[in-house]
Amino acid sequence: MKWIGVCEQPGKALYQLTELGRTISDEEVAQRHRERGRRYRKRQQERSTSGIDTRDATEGDDDDVRHWEAELLDRLINASPTAFEHLAGALLRAAGFDDVEVTGRGGDGGIDGIGTYRPSGLISFHTAFQCKRYKGSVGSSTVRDFRGSFIGRSDRGIIITTGSFTRDARDEAARPGANPVDLIDGEALCELLKEHSLGVRTTQRTVEDVTIDESYFKQFEYSQ
Incomplete structure (x- = not known):
């Protein structure tokens, strides 16, 4: 629900309704969930056809990061x-x-x-x-x-x-x-x-962020 904007998480395992969440209808919530699912499946298909390994998807994409949630819920529903x-x-x-x-x-x-x-x-x-x-x-x-x-x-x-x-x-x-x-x-x-x-x-993953240190190279420009 947080990912479609109807609730927010002010603390660990603590959720509260947003202004949208207090006014949105149940049908609109369901529609947003369906749309979110369609976007996720489309991106996964695009990555698959382009040869990109979806297991190494960028962590900045909430839909991709949280696909485990849908898998877990499916497991629980079928228990x-x-x-x-x-x-x-x-x-x-x-x-x-x-x-x-x-x-x-x-x-x-x-x-x-x-x-x-x-x-x-x-x-x-x-x-x-x-x-x-x-x-x-x-x-x-x-x-x-x-x-x-x-x-x-x-x-x-x-x-x-x-x-x-x-x-x-x-x-x-x-x-x-x-x-x-x-x-x-x-x-x-x-x-x-x-x-x-x-x-x-x-599993915690470390992302390597590499930038160029221009100040290091400038020292060589003034070398005799």
Whole structure:
């Protein structure tokens, strides 16, 4: 979502809507994603036909650099429900949650797992989480139903999806006076998996930048 201008990243794994993101429709978001995908595929095809190795593509091109994200999301969407739930549990453990337990899809009113987050030694939050392997958008009714399933059993909830959330869903998740529900969409999920090295390996590449030092050559111009 950041790459089409509807949200920005003020901090690590922290996302917020831009002015465009607060006004753009879901259909316009989908259209921008499709257009971005077409541009990426066209560039890859052009590089392939011209003999350029796409693995060595310039890192300044966001579309090329982040092709791993689309590949990862495709892998997650095609995972089994149980595998995706256990991956979510592993992510929460890596992010600092304790007592994480995957309860499974069979029951518990839509709760796929639970855990406890202790940001300090003074307080803790009992947290329920739900997993959605979606290609599309998760709506506000999903947020409401999930909140209803954990009220009285958890302090807050997390919905993790491979897709996105509608604007109404985000409003519902942050509704004043209601138990908070944190939303992790596909892009944020990829970033978190990368950050914690869960199923994603990052290789650092050094780019050599060579410039001409004119001052060095000038010394020879004045030599006798």
